[in-house]
Amino acid sequence: GAGVSQTPSNKVTEKGKYVELRCDPISGHTALYWYRQSLGQGPEFLIYFQGTGAADDSGLPNDRFFAVRPEGSVSTLKIQRTERGDSAVYLCASSLTSGASSYNEQFFGPGTRLTVL
Amino acid sequence: AQSVAQPEDQVNVAEGNPLTVKCTYSVSGNPYLFWYVQYPNRGLQFLLKYITGDNLVKGSYGFEAEFNKSQTSFHLKKPSALVSDSALYFCAVTPTDTGRRALTFGSGTRLQVQP
Numbered sequence: 001g002a003g004v005s006q007t008p009s010n011k012v013t014e015k016g017k018y019v020e021l022r023c024d025p026i027s028g029h030t031a032l033y034w035y036r037q038s039l040g041q042g043p044e045f046l047i048y049f050q051g052t053g054a055a056d057d058s059g060l061p062n063d064r065f066f067a068v069r070p071e072g073s074v075s076t077l078k079i080q081r082t083e084r085g086d087s088a089v090y091l092c093a094s095s096l097t098s099g100a101s102s103y104n105e106q107f108f109g110p111g112t113r114l115t116v117l
Numbered sequence: 118a119q120s121v122a123q124p125e126d127q128v129n130v131a132e133g134n135p136l137t138v139k140c141t142y143s144v145s146g147n148p149y150l151f152w153y154v155q156y157p158n159r160g161l162q163f164l165l166k167y168i169t170g171d172n173l174v175k176g177s178y179g180f181e182a183e184f185n186k187s188q189t190s191f192h193l194k195k196p197s198a199l200v201s202d203s204a205l206y207f208c209a210v211t212p213t214d215t216g217r218r219a220l221t222f223g224s225g226t227r228l229q230v231q232p
Binding site: 003004031033035040041042043044045048050055056058059091093098102103105106107108109110111 | 121149151153158159160161162163166168207209211213217218219220221222223224225
């Protein structure tokens, strides 16, 4: 079946511009996650959605970053006034809802490589 | 706050030999532990997870990992390495008792299997 898809695969923008990154999760997955991976590092958590609501946004670095998931499926990560330090690969993952004493693994998309010039 | 340490940036092993990729973690309470693999220009792929129960967990492609609570470790192992196992491996953790669902990843270990 189809996995997690992300568009665009690459995005080059200029400092100060606004960008949107899209994630289409696996059908039926109610949980959706955004991570950011800088060169030579592991992914760092940004935000987690359960359905339409952001259940945990503690990883967003500042108020320039915002994400939505209005219908509980596709999500968009929005970055305002981009800075060169925002350059990274942005990863999206989805999973089935985990219970109180279980954890369903996350399935990752291929990522969007963002370059801020 | 939780953390993961992968002390080796790179592990080199000859094809057919056993391999070990090390991971230690820090988390309040009990952990959920994971291994993911990343091939060039591809997303992270899930290998295996420890939730509860048997300390030896078996996963995809012949990989296994052993949970050791006293040493707070979750090392990835394979009895016989293949050249195609060459990739970047990430260990990840999340606590079981906070309801937090985000994963905390280590910095990754590059596995190079020589023919």
